[in-house]
Amino acid sequence: MLRFIHCADLHFDRPFEGLHSVASKTKELPRENGQVLANIVKLAIEEKVDFLLFAGDTFHQNRPTLKTQQQFFQQMEQLNKENIPVYMIFGNHDYYEKERYWFDFPSNVHLFKEEKVQTISGQTDTGERYFISSFSYLGPQISQKKVREFPIKQADYHIGMYHGDMSSKYFAPFQLQEMKSKNYDYWALGHIHVPTVLSEEAAIVYAGTPQGHTQKEESTGVNYVIIDQGHVTWQIKDVSAVKWEQKEISLSGISRQKAVLDKIIEAFQVSERKLVKLRLKDTDLLPKNWLQEKETLELLEYVNDYLDKYQFEQLVYQVNIAEEIVAEKIGVPADKELLEQLLTTYQQSDKFKETINELISYPLATQAIPMDQLQEETFEQLQEKLESEFSWRKLDGIKES
């Protein structure tokens, strides 16, 4: 029997995004990432797993800060003390460059340091042998179909780790059939942040990110996998430190602002570590224009002060009024791949910096806004806008990520 944890897309040093309107209240948030990693390590030790897999993008940047690295290496040392091996690949975000590390990886951490597919073997405490095949990114993209280089299953237990996306040209594209043909016991995938099972019977699985860093990443976890006599089962284990929630509040029957406040407050009954977006619906009895843009910030402050006062751990970062009107999408006679290609090209940081050159020339601006974060959020918003307002003619009908 083999028991292990499949963790992917930890993005350990990634900031929590989309929280500008409550910036003064989010100073403590980066610590949550440390808590997530600690939760994963604790789970591995408690369950006495045979090993832990990191399927790429463990770090958000390929130059993780010294402090981030120190925290990570300390946690890996905990696993070392417990004799729990770690197998780690690098993705398009944290692509491997050996001179980037301030510390030596502890001896229990086995790295895939090459773009070429390699196979590492290990042994459980009870003497069972297993093979793990994988590759790492050495730059922000891989256009080859790496799956073709993977060997056919060669031991009782053979696991593939794969950071990529079926339908993208830039992230090691693959076909499901090619993966299935390797006969592996489990494919531990990374890159897609929402937990996704590509094949139940061949166990080809995206674990998803263990901690959401944007409101889009609501469902998160690591996979706890058991392989017993050729039979594979897995469970999603919640290791998150803070959750994202969208809360809908109906204002039906309410015609005065005062009652709105009470109604919102009522929606909070128990304290939970959550980042909350409020959607107010059924607002037709309230006066037209009852909530102006500026007032949503005032409302946020009021609600958050209330939550603080009663020691609720929720933080409300946005208030919206549910829009009834759905705008018609504008058709674009171009393949969705063009959009993806454009976004990828402009996401290269030097290109982005060229674009915002003027802004960067003001030292105050660069001090006030971390440029990586600005870039990340700009592209996220751009992609959202391009996808929500335009309809892209798809040529191949493959699922987008």
Ligand SMILES: [Mn+2]
């Ligand atoms: Mn990735």
